[in-house]
Amino acid sequence: MEKQREENGRSPRKRIVNILVHVFLAVLAVIWVMPIFWIVLTSFRAEPGAYTSTFLPKAYTLNNYVKLLTDRNVLNFPRMFKNTLIIAICSCCISTSFVLSVSYSLSRMRFKFRKPYMNIAMILGLFPGFMTMIAQYFILKAMGLTEGSSIRFGLIIVYSACTGLGFQISKGFFDTIPRAIDEAAIIDGATQWQIFTKITMPLSKPIVIYTIMTSFIAPWVDFIFAKVLCRANADQFTVAIGLWNMLQKEYIYQWYTCFAAGAVLISLPIAILFLYLQRFYVEGMSGAVKG
Amino acid sequence: MIEDRITVKNALINGDLLTKLSAVVMGAGIAGHKQIIKGAVVLLLEIAFWIFMISQGFHNLSMLPSLGTEVQGKVWNEAKQIYEYAAGDNSQQILLFGVITCFVVAGFIGLWVLQLLHSYKLQKEMKKGEAIPNLRQDVKNLLDGNLHITLMTLPCIGILVFNIVPLVYMITMAFTTYSKEDEHLVLFDWDGVHQFMRVLNMNGNIGRQFWHVLAWTIVWAIFATFLNYILGMILAMIINRKDTRFKGFWRFCFVLSIAVPQFVSLMIMNIMLQPSGAVNVLLKNLGLISESIPFWTNAMLARVTIIVINLWVGIPYTMLQVTGILQNIPEDLYEAAKMDGAGPATIFFKITLPYMLFVTTPYLIASFVGNINNFNIIYLLSGGGPTYVGDTAGQTDLLVTWLYKLTIDQQYYNLGAVIGIMTFVILTIITLTTYRNSSSYKNEEAFM
Numbered sequence: 001m002e003k004q005r006e007e008n009g010r011s012p013r014k015r016i017v018n019i020l021v022h023v024f025l026a027v028l029a030v031i032w033v034m035p036i037f038w039i040v041l042t043s044f045r046a047e048p049g050a051y052t053s054t055f056l057p058k059a060y061t062l063n064n065y066v067k068l069l070t071d072r073n074v075l076n077f078p079r080m081f082k083n084t085l086i087i088a089i090c091s092c093c094i095s096t097s098f099v100l101s102v103s104y105s106l107s108r109m110r111f112k113f114r115k116p117y118m119n120i121a122m123i124l125g126l127f128p129g130f131m132t133m134i135a136q137y138f139i140l141k142a143m144g145l146t147e148g149s150s151i152r153f154g155l156i157i158v159y160s161a162c163t164g165l166g167f168q169i170s171k172g173f174f175d176t177i178p179r180a181i182d183e184a185a186i187i188d189g190a191t192q193w194q195i196f197t198k199i200t201m202p203l204s205k206p207i208v209i210y211t212i213m214t215s216f217i218a219p220w221v222d223f224i225f226a227k228v229l230c231r232a233n234a235d236q237f238t239v240a241i242g243l244w245n246m247l248q249k250e251y252i253y254q255w256y257t258c259f260a261a262g263a264v265l266i267s268l269p270i271a272i273l274f275l276y277l278q279r280f281y282v283e284g285m286s287g288a289v290k291g
Numbered sequence: 292m293i294e295d296r297i298t299v300k301n302a303l304i305n306g307d308l309l310t311k312l313s314a315v316v317m318g319a320g321i322a323g324h325k326q327i328i329k330g331a332v333v334l335l336l337e338i339a340f341w342i343f344m345i346s347q348g349f350h351n352l353s354m355l356p357s358l359g360t361e362v363q364g365k366v367w368n369e370a371k372q373i374y375e376y377a378a379g380d381n382s383q384q385i386l387l388f389g390v391i392t393c394f395v396v397a398g399f400i401g402l403w404v405l406q407l408l409h410s411y412k413l414q415k416e417m418k419k420g421e422a423i424p425n426l427r428q429d430v431k432n433l434l435d436g437n438l439h440i441t442l443m444t445l446p447c448i449g450i451l452v453f454n455i456v457p458l459v460y461m462i463t464m465a466f467t468t469y470s471k472e473d474e475h476l477v478l479f480d481w482d483g484v485h486q487f488m489r490v491l492n493m494n495g496n497i498g499r500q501f502w503h504v505l506a507w508t509i510v511w512a513i514f515a516t517f518l519n520y521i522l523g524m525i526l527a528m529i530i531n532r533k534d535t536r537f538k539g540f541w542r543f544c545f546v547l548s549i550a551v552p553q554f555v556s557l558m559i560m561n562i563m564l565q566p567s568g569a570v571n572v573l574l575k576n577l578g579l580i581s582e583s584i585p586f587w588t589n590a591m592l593a594r595v596t597i598i599v600i601n602l603w604v605g606i607p608y609t610m611l612q613v614t615g616i617l618q619n620i621p622e623d624l625y626e627a628a629k630m631d632g633a634g635p636a637t638i639f640f641k642i643t644l645p646y647m648l649f650v651t652t653p654y655l656i657a658s659f660v661g662n663i664n665n666f667n668i669i670y671l672l673s674g675g676g677p678t679y680v681g682d683t684a685g686q687t688d689l690l691v692t693w694l695y696k697l698t699i700d701q702q703y704y705n706l707g708a709v710i711g712i713m714t715f716v717i718l719t720i721i722t723l724t725t726y727r728n729s730s731s732y733k734n735e736e737a738f739m
Contacts, residue, residue, distance in 0.1 A: 018534050024529070025530070025541050028545075032544055032603065033548070035548075036551060039555075050568075053572060101442035109439040117443075125660065126715050126722060127711065128664045128690070128711050129666070130698070131461045131715075134699075135461045138457075138460070139453070191434050192434065193434035217552075221553065222554075224667075240552075247562065263551075263555045263558075263559070267551040270550065271550035272550075275547075
């Protein structure tokens with residue numbers, strides 16, 4: 001009887017522990033959600049300015065969203081949105097094909113350059129990203145991709161050219177697909193290309209979706225590469241630079257609540273995508289670790 | 292049968308006339324051994340290479356040792372009544388084109404070796420009477436046995452052009468005087484290891500800052516990595532407990548914070564923790580403090596704040612990553628420990644932690660590297676500040692953010708490059724010693 005009660009978690013000691021655990025989780029959850037809650041509130045705040053004397057807004061409005069989406073004179077958010085969308089679509093196509101090609105080759109094919117490639121990728125990953133970025137800027141400049149609308153190409157290249165180095169998670173996933181399937185297909189006369197496109201890809205939907213989404217999201221959330229490459233070319237700004245600019249001294253009073261609105265607008269789709277993707281991330285992760 | 296091996300030496304000694312000829316007229320050997328189109332392509336590449344070298348390449352290489360000497364000049368044009376600028380040498384471009392030319396030459400040498408070996412191989416196959424694959428078979432093979440060549444060529448070119456070349460270029464910059472100091476932005480010269488000495492010299496201004504920044508970088512990386520790792524794991528375990536209700540809801544709350552783009556949440560944090568930001572306002576309204584807490588202007592407080600905020604950012608990530616792995620830990624280990632009367636703390640430190648460390652070492656290393664190179668969190672939160680007068684590095688600057696300040700703000704390119712190289716050296720030492728000893732690296736192929 002005693003044992004039964006304990007297993008049901010009804011013994012007084014267990015009960016106290018349980019209550020404490022749930023209170024603890026609740027406190028943590030509040031801490032974690034509060035900044036997000038606060039920014040959503042701010043995006044509906046009627047008073048302008050970054051700093052107010054009260055934690056909660058005094059009045060609510062939708063004007064911040066209206067201003068953000070219609071004001072084209074000071075900080076042209078719709079144009080930034082368009083720029084980022086174009087860059088994101090292009091670089092997403094390139095990066096996805098690069099990442100999947102490299103990971104498939106490394107996971108399934110055996111060639112002399114395989115181990116060296118993985119070692120080189122690891123070594124390159126140890127250099128601070130900035131070091132390459134500054135030199136990339138000089139190279140793009142020599143190619144004439146740092147002026148006017150060609151900045152867009154520059155950014156696409158910067159976001160997608162080196163993605164062949166980020167193969168780890170999808171390779172980990174491919175590694176978990178049994179080789180026996182490949183071997184059976186080879187006996188049936190399939191070429192490696194057919195195995196890649198007709199067998200491995202359909203079996204790897206989670207990781208394909210994950211790769212597409214992460215490479216699509218990258219241009220939306222990177223601001224430092226974009227900032228270095230765009231410099232003062234305001235018509236080429238991406239969303240991230242725009243949001244960053246809204247917090248600079250000259251804009252912050254007028255634009256702070258709009259920043260909050262922009263942050264909510266950008267975060268919402270990304271958050272939904274991420275919540276949807278997290279299980280693929282976890283699968284890829286534990287797949288990669290099993291080795 | 293040593294002479295049978297396909298090497299450059301054997302090809303040059305034992306090759307037939309065509310193979311030997313292809314040492315000069317590249318592709319001759321391949322074309323002569325029935326692969327005409329392939330040979331023609333190789334020959335075209337050789338011609339293109341020599342055209343490039345004669346029109347530009349040799350000039351680029353010859354400029355490398357001096358990096359240019361012509362100063363940009365102002366010449367009075369009598370006819371137009373204006374000063375005309377006579378373009379001088381631009382060392383930065385000379386260096387860049389020089390580096391690129393070196394890569395082209397290296398690529399050419401590689402091609403030369405490959406075509407020579409290929410020709411020798413074809414020659415031997417013909418001698419044995421084997422069928423030489425024609426172009427169609429070669430192309431077909433590119434989609435089958437040689438699929439990796441098809442798939443990896445473009446990504447490799449991308450990495451070469453936009454990662455390796457820039458890196459080498461940046462590394463060479465560390466050995467020059469390319470800097471705003473002493474006005475060396477247009478014309479600069481080789482400088483040997485002078486900048487390295489400056490950075491390592493503890494008595495100089497730059498050296499003192501370097502050791503300071505390095506110490507904080509390592510302290511930061513250790514705290515950020517291990518606190519996140521252990522606390523994230525504990526959080527995952529608390530949520531995974533049998534008796535915890537609403538598991539999905541708790542996970543959702545924490546994952547929500549990483550679903551928001553990091554730069555957005557970091558900028559929000561920065562604003563919230565300003566002297567008149569939301570946190571100070573809230574604390575004042577509650578009557579807990581009367582003066583604002585100087586989160587970003589007090590060096591010690593700024594450091595602690597950054598580490599704490601990084602917990603906010605990182606714990607959910609760890610939670611996500613380890614949840615699945617935690618469930619893989621064999622249940623009987625726990626049962627046995629409980630039988631022996633081990634408490635929760637003992638079980639965690641004697642069973643859970645060692646198991647997790649064993650399985651996730653590569654990820655721990657990756658996150659350590661990521662933290663040392665964690666630009667966003669410092670740049671967006673404290674901006675590296677507070678900064679003392681006369682310093683280029685702030686009290687919370689990491690090596691990467693200092694690198695950014697040195698190059699983008701100050702234009703001390705050579706110093707920036709040295710800092711980058713130092714970061715790399717430190718990371719290499721840490722990583723290679725741990726990574727190569729980890730089980731996951733050694734047993735990479737184990738379960739195939």
